Amino acid sequence: LAADQGAGGQLASGPDITMGLDRLRSARVANKTDHGGGLLFLVLYNALMPFSYEEINDIYRNHVLTAPDDIKQSVRHVFLDLLAAEGLNQHVSFGIHLIENNELTTQEAERFYSKLHLNLKEVSPAMVRLVGDSCRTEAVKAHRDVWTTCKLAASALVGSKSCNHSHDDHHEDHGTCSPEVVSHVFNYSVTPHDVEHEPEYQTEVFIRAAGNIGTQKAMHYLERFILPKWHANEHERMAALWALKQASRNHPELARSIVLPVFHNESEPSEIRIAAFLVVVVSNPDLYILRHIAQEVITDPSDQVVAFVTSAFRSLAASKYPCHREIAQHLRYVLPMWENIPKFMRPLDKARSHLVLDSGYNAKYDFGGVTIMEMIRSHDSYFPRNLYINMKDYVAGHSTDTLALSFESWGMDKLLNKLVGPQPGSTKSIWDFMGRRRFPRDASAKERKEIEDALHIHDREYDHAYARLSLSAFGKAIDSWSFDESILATINPNDAPEQTAEKIFGQEVRKKAFYLTQDMTFLTPTELGVPVFFDFKRAEFLYANHQKIDITHGDAAEINLGIKRHYLYEIRAYQMIGIALTFAKSSLGSGYNSRTIISWPLDLKATLAPLEGKLKLHRPLHLPWNAANHNFRPFTFQTPYDRTTDIDSTVHALVEEHKPLYRNDELVEFDRHYFGDIFGVDTRMKGYLIKKGLHRGLNEFFNEMTWRDRFYYVLINPHWHPRDFKIYFEPAAENPTKELDIEIAYKFLEHDDSRESHFPVHDQIGADPEVPSTHVLSVDVNFKGDTKERKLSAEMRYSFNHDLFNHKVQFFYDRTPFTKDEHEHLKICAAAEAHFPKPDWSRIGNLATFYQGRQIDAKLDVHYGSSCEGQSSITLNGHFSHTEHDEEQLAAVAANKPITQNLRKSGLHWLGLKCLKGREHGIPFNYYCLKFLRHSSRFGKLTADVEWKNYKPLLNKLLHYISKYHHFTPEEGGFFSVIRSHFTGENGKLHVVSRVPWWNLKDQPHTDMVITTEDGHHYSHWNVPIFSHMLEPRAYSSLGYSNFGEYNALYRHHVCDLQGNGLRTFDGSVVELPDTDCWKVVTRDCSPNHRFLLLARATGNPSFAKALKLFIHKTKVEILSVAEDSGLILRVDGSKVEATPERPYSHTDHDVELFEVKTHDKWYEVVSKPYGIYLTFNGNLLFVQTAPFYRGKLCGLCGDYNLDRNHDLSGPDGHQYNSTLEFAKSYVVPSPDCHPPAH
Structure with missing residues (x-):
């Protein structure tokens, strides 16, 4: 009966279903005479609902399998989308039967499993057993992706609302999570030791499955993978913490009891502690817990933990999301604890671990949402450990954890090192992560080897490259992808770049997918003797046509790409409430139909010319183009339901026979045209809106709502106002544009390069006679038609002199007449100078x-x-x-x-x-x-x-x-x-x-x-x-500072300084130095590459108390005094060289500068751009900086530079010291000609 009411009719026979499948298969682009794939999917969904297992089998065997070969696969895809959307026992059973008998492809089976927990109508123990047992079949186990989605789907069913949780260890769970049912899916007794030699992906899938199940026993299972005493590896511990975060809503007290000891254990890695903290946050903690955490982080030694906790508390305190009200209220009493602490007054540093959120709530309409973004920095790598984004929606008192995407990585810097790691002969700066690799020479190798052998420094090895991408929908993990270094095996280093690109992107692909994202039907008896029903369904249709990319190699290393794509996205929904007049075989009530379509065809030819620094794009416009349609039609209905209706009658009844809730004279039509005369492409907006209250409504929409409010208002339409809105791109009435050409060019000009431009450029900066270096970025756009070309050209030039004290920015703009009323070019020439x-x-x-x-x-x-x-x-x-x-x-x-x-x-x-x-x-x-x-x-x-x-x-x-x-x-x-x-x-x-x-x-x-x-x-x-720091510039010029550092913390490079008898590490720890005249390791690349080594020692000379020795790969640089009455001298590979303020010393290798030495006012500056090293030294004071590339892989007195003072005191062998003096002694290089410190 419910199916009859919703569809407006019912298809009776297999041939009708088959006809519908064929029409659904061919659905692509909706037009005026086509009701689109979304509506047809809903009709077929309602039609297939009452079919028995045998009838479904009959349709599959006699109609789907017998379809012509050229359409058989697409018909089967549509049929499987319908089966998964139905979610009744017979439909799910038949789909699993096909999987177990190897009748589906890997992709089809994976997609079927991934939809199960979203659409299953009745989650019963029998259904859980069916799905769980299917995961054990060879057909599923043979394919990693299918097995993964199967396990996650089965575990999601176990932890569904049909699970009756036990809240203590003395009683058993009941329903779908009873021990007998769970045994078909999961084993609670497994320990990390049991899976030590199992494939890692399997262990992580079971961990995520435990998060889906969410019972107390599942949480104890996760506890074993979280607590350090069980010795699970870090991959597994992080996965278990994320799973516990998901499961904590069922047993929040238990979750907190597991993770609070981990969070307060300061010896744990910062990533583990932050993940444990997030579990606490989502478990709805009491005020006293939040106050205790806030008090603890004041003295916490981990800067990463402090940064994350403070950003999270401040973001949640300011959240407007209704489900955050309680914790936000608690945090308003917590944050004042930090008001007088200077380090907590700083703005958010996005270079460190942090959590930020964007939220909104409209009390009038009771809808809102929140987007949460997290980044957790790694303690031993430049790359972050975890990136996470979570979107939640709140409508009419219900919160939905709509979508969550998480990316985690280990050892990815190993891949970066292989790609752009610095070597002698590199032509570009490692500060920019670019470089061309050459082979090193072997100067001064013997001396460096002697130093290395004397100290026995253990390498800080790269982790095995591993990354994990996890997807969750509606609070359940539905898929997980992982990859490691083996992915590089698919790339042949001997292939040309275009051949590699063609392997990855060059295949023709057509995808069509249907999703049932809302399905609610309620049928209630009344005292009148007729039932009242409510039916709400929403289907989404996604179509993508990827034609094969045409990749060719042109002259001068040009790469030509021909890209043709077409994307279509449709949302079709209806909602009805009414009375089923069973005695008259009809229904009476009110409802609405809504439909949104977005269409994006892409025909693009791109030419990349790396030697010229140019990117050229050419696109034929293929107008007219209907880009977007949105329709919302409220109606009343009095409709008969007949079980013998065909497809066309059913669609017609659902769309045409309903009576509009509003008359035509209550609507205002519009047909507006924009930009036609300007660009030669007419943007046409056509449709209708309700007349009453239109101006007040538009004012509220544009001036009183946030972008998030507008999104929900358009999506929900709380007033049920009729609306129809279409966007077209059409040729202009006069001088239409048919093609679009864009050319983007970049080049860097040295002082002796020619400076050609079609603009009146003047790169000289004021009265400074020096010819500056200049960055040039230019863009040319041409709207081409048969009768007119509309051209736009712009150029941005940034010039600076060699000492970076004079800067100049020029901007040029030239536009030909675009409109018919324009007869002259519009030109802009702007120049801004700053003299520091x-x-x-x-x-x-x-x-x-x-x-x-x-x-x-x-x-x-x-x-x-x-x-x-x-x-x-x-x-x-x-x-x-x-x-x-x-x-x-x-x-x-x-x-x-x-x-x-x-x-x-x-x-x-x-x-x-x-x-x-x-x-x-x-x-x-x-x-x-x-x-x-x-x-x-x-x-x-x-x-x-x-x-x-x-x-x-x-x-x-x-x-x-x-x-x-x-x-x-x-x-x-x-x-x-x-x-x-x-x-x-x-x-x-x-x-x-x-x-x-x-x-x-x-x-x-x-x-x-x-x-x-x-x-x-x-x-x-x-x-x-003010929207930038332009009105508050800084003149500070030391230690590689630039004003970019005020915009992004990634441009602020930390400093390690050696002064007197003390040293401050990159991360801010103060170290007491021992009294010795031996060489000490200041900082060293302790990755297996050993790219540089910096040493210093006390000289006993009161004028120049320290001497310096730097190895850049195998080249040795020394700055020291050779006698008490002599000044500092510079030696390279044992030979004295000269550096003056007027003429810096430049050392080249393979015809490329390896480093440069400048001097001014008794200070020496050594800069190696290819290796990312900067130091300044005057014989008494030493300041060192290294590129972020080395984060987590440094050792020595300056620490590991991982933006966290915790674990800074790591000795050559990795031993953690509590005493800074003993730590410093461990980096003293023993030698017969010096006096080592006493231990």
Whole structure:
């Protein structure tokens, strides 16, 4: 009866079903006369529902298997999608029967199993046994992917809602998770020792299956793989923690009791502790647990754990997702515990482990959602250990764990090392992970080998390369993929790149898949004697046609790709509520039909010319193109149900015979055309909306809702408003475009390269006579038609001099007339310069004065119009300096005055006093000094004069709607929008002062502006948002710093410094050094590659207390004094060489620079870009930096550089020391000509 109501009819015979399968097989693109694959799938779904096992077998044997050979496979695919969607016992049993008898391909079997737990109507013990036993058959076990999805499907059924959980160890579970049923799927008694020699993927599948089952016994099973005493490997421990996180909702107290000891065990790797913490978070912990964790992380030695916990607590406290209300309320009482702790006041550092989320909730309509993103850093690798994204939806009081995707990796840096690992002869910087590999030479090999043999440093081996991708849907693990180094075996190193690409991407593939994502039917008797029914179904149809990629190799190493694709995605849903008039064989009620279609055809020819640095794209447009349709049609119905209806009648009854809930005069039709005259391609939007309340509704939609609210509003349509919306791309009425050409080019110009451009470029920076180095990025776009070409050309140039103190950015734009009303080109020529002050090293004795009185000169010129000369122009001339508040703090530090103001407003003052205190203890540049030097270089005040001539609005032409919006709210548009709001007349001048205050986590970055007009009036604009650090540049230039570091922590390279009798590691631990004149290992590449080794020793010379020795592969570099009265000298491979400020020393190998040595003010800088090494040394102080490539693979006094101070004190043999002095002694190189420290 329910099937009859939903379908509007019922197909009676096998031939009708077969006809429907054939039509469903051929469904591709819906048009005006085609109701599409989604609706036809729903009709066939309802038709096949009452069929018995024998009838299903009859359809398969007599109709599916007898289909013509050219369509047999696609008919079978559709038939299997229907079987999986039905979810009744007979349908599932028949599908499993086909799998067990090897009648399905591997992909078909895998897809069938993956849909089981989503669509099964009644999860019974018998069904669990059936699925579980099928996993043991040879047909399933022979295929890894099929066995994986089978086990996960069976375990998901065990842990379904039909499982009656026991909440103590004295009672058994009942229902689908009773011990007898579980025995067909899982063995609770297995230990890590039992599976020690089993294939790893099998063990991990069983671990994920335990997470699906979620019983107490399953959690105890996971406990054995989590606790260190059972000695499971890290892969298994991480998998068990993720499975426990999934299962914790059934037994939260048990989950917390398992993981809290792991989290509080500071000797555990940070990745394990963070995963344990996440289990605690999802188990709905009480306030006292959260407060205890917050208190513990204040003194926790692991920086990665601290970073993750703080980011997670802050993100959850700010979450708007309804299911986070309780923990968010708890955390509002927890976060104040960190308010006065300086290290917790820093912004989120995304280079470390972290959790962030984006959430929303609309109380009016009771819907919302959250997207959670996590990254867990590895303790021994540059690559992160875990990346995780989870999407949850909340509608009408129900939360759904819709989708989760997790990627984990071990040893992936081993593959990176093979691909781009630095070698002598590399032509590019390892800081950028690029390099061309050459063979090394063997200079100074003997001495380095003697040092290595004397110390016996154990290699920090790469893990076996292994990665795991896991997919979960609706709270259950449904699939898992893993790969290791064997994947490289499919790639022949002798093949040309295009041959390898053709192997992977060159096959023609056509995919068509149907999914039933909603299926709810309720039938309730009433006192009236007729039943009330509710029926809600949603089907999704995905079609992808991948034609074979045409790959050819052109001249000059060009690679030509011909790509043809077509993607179609359709969602079809209906919802009905009504009364079944059984005595009249009809139904009466109300409901809606909805349909959304997105179509994307792709015909693209791409040419990659690596030698020229160009990418060319060509696309014929093939118009007209119906890109998207959305229809929502509420209706009332009084429909007979007849079991002899054919397909066409059924579809017609479901779509056409229902009566619309709204009359035509209650709707407003629209047919709008956009961009046709501009691009030659007309964007047409056509359809109808409800007339009543339209303007109020649109205002609410666009101005009062977030993007997440809009998504749910469109998807759910809470008011059941009728709507029809279609988007077409059509040829323009005049001068239509038929083809699109895009060319993107990049090149890097050295000072002696030719500088050709069709734009009036001028790379010289101000009055600086040096010819700078320049990055050039250009884009050319051509909308080509038979009668007109619309061309657009743009170029961005970034120039800098060799010492990086002068910078210039140029932007050029040239557009031909696009519209019929335009008769001239639109050109823009913009140039911005910045001149940073060079450091005055004579001030280094008093750091507070190092940047006092200094400034950054800045200039911006914009010319635009039909030409870049004699047309409109805007000029800004100014300089950046310290704000008045910063000047007061620096003056107070210079005078060594105590802090008298609020500490939050005295950050520079506090850092300066900490630096002075370190100098009093004989440390010239402690951690606070380096930080003070960087932050005191911040120039947050801009003083500028702005002048415009022949001003004509430019933004109105380019971005009309944005310009109109910011005209009324200029502050929201930022700095330039505020300035523009004061432009009056064609010519004029303004004086602008901008002050960017220091801001903390609770503040939004902003500037306070005062603008003075020509008539002397002052206008103040407070809290103007800033969207970058452009208005607060830093002049700091030491230790490889650049202003990019303010935007992304990945550009901040940590420093290890050796001063006096102490050393600070890359990760911030302070190490006490022993009193010895032997060489000590400062830092070393301890991977099996042994790329560099840096040593230092005490000399006994009061003027130059330290000597330095660096091995870059087999080349030795020494900086030392040879006598008490001599200065520092530079030796390479034992021979003295000269380096002067005017002429740095450059050492080449295989005709490529291996390293460069610069000198200034008695400081030596050694930079090896191919090897990613930077150090600066003056005989007493040493500062070292290495590229992020080496993270987790370094050893020596500077630590392992894994962004975590925990386990920093790791000796040559991997032993962990508690004493920094004993740790330092372990890296002393014994030798007959020195005095080793006493032990």
